[in-house]
């Protein structure tokens with residue numbers, strides 16, 4: 445090894461010596477001596493390796509060393525699950541956590557979970573209560589259902605429903621509705637898991653009422669409809685409506701189950717999206733049990749909601765699976781807050797999912813212009829322009845719907861768009877964006893106004909200004 449490298453290695457102080465540095469002493473009070481010692485050791489090791497590999501030729505500097513240790517300690521504090529900025533224009537992005545809470549809702553949840561609550565306590569009688577009661581009335585009022593239960597997610601809602609209603613018997617489902625949702629949730633597998641047997645009817649593109657009718661036998665437990673949330677079969681197609689299926693079921697003394705997936709309480713058609721039936725409409729059509737997600741178009745916390753006839757839901761309440769699938773108080777607090785905004789008629793301005801969807805093309809253009817100004821493009825080594833984009837709903841809802849919007853397209857002079865996308869993704873607040881036609885595209889629909897200063901700073905830093 446050459447003299448210079450040996451010299452640099454000799455300059456490195458030992459760990460105990462470094463732990464006495466004032467900056468690192470304050471960190472030892474904040475975290476622990478062990479945590480800071482580990483960080484110092486790791487930075488020292490890295491430095492040694494870099495010197496040996498000839499990648500480091502600077503003399504030892506205490507300030508510089510402090511900075512390396514502190515940034516390591518800060519990175520540990522940030523943890524693995526982090527906030528990101530969604531610039532993809534996909535409103536319900538399953539990889540980015542689906543529905544976002546409003547600050548009001550977060551405060552409502554925080555207020556409940558930082559204190560004791562009457563989660564399972566009836567304040568009127570002073571006796572034990574049920575955790576499901578807190579949202580039951582709201583759900584019944586909003587959907588017109590007789591009763592409601594909440595579990596961990598919609599997959600759990602479907603599992604509990606089928607386990608309670610169809611174990612050991614047959615569930616009749618159309619071949620056109622044997623849905624797979626991301627993350628290996630497949631309707632045929634869930635039916636099997638519940639102890640039921642699947643009876644497929646019809647074909648991929650066409651299923652008639654008579655197909656269901658012929659399949660009904662002694663072993664039939666229920667007729668089931670599943671919303672084809674994340675795909676469309678187009679062309680020569682036919683499916684049976686919820687009301688026709690429910691009527692057929694009732695004629696044979698059977699229940700009709702409907703997994704609607706997203707769970708709408710408002711009509712999307714108001715914002716130019718295709719009409720999807722609301723939960724109330726599905727119940728009005730005669731379906732006996734309806735299941736849906738809390739964090740798709742409803743815009744609340746991850747949850748699975750089951751609404752419908754009291755007799756069927758009563759049986760579910762006594763099913764052992766309910767205990768395994770039960771929700772905690774954070775979920776119930778979030779759901780209660782979300783449902784209250786629907787009841788108060790303020791959902792569209794208070795639920796981020798809904799106001800992202802409701803943004804018009806014109807609004808996204810005005811916001812794109814404002815972000816452009818915040819960026820101060822004069823000295824930027826990139827061509828930045830406004831671009832028309834097609835945003836989407838996501839979360840396995842309205843797969844063929846297009847939300848016209850505007851974005852900023854950034855085409856860097858000295859970097860590839862892919863490299864810029866990577867730098868944005870690896871920033872202190874990661875920005876998740878798409879690359880289209882040699883530019884990084886930041887879609888305004890999913891970026892909050894409060895995020896503009898961070899987006900501007902991070903983009904400028906990523907471009908090296």
Ligand SMILES: *Cc1c(COP(=O)(O)O)cnc(C)c1O
Pocket residue numbers: 597598599600602623625629670671672673674703704705706736737738747748839840
């Ligand atoms: C999304 C979806 C599910 C799964 O819901 P999770 O809340 O993600 O568990 C089940 N069925 C349908 C039709 C869906 O769209």
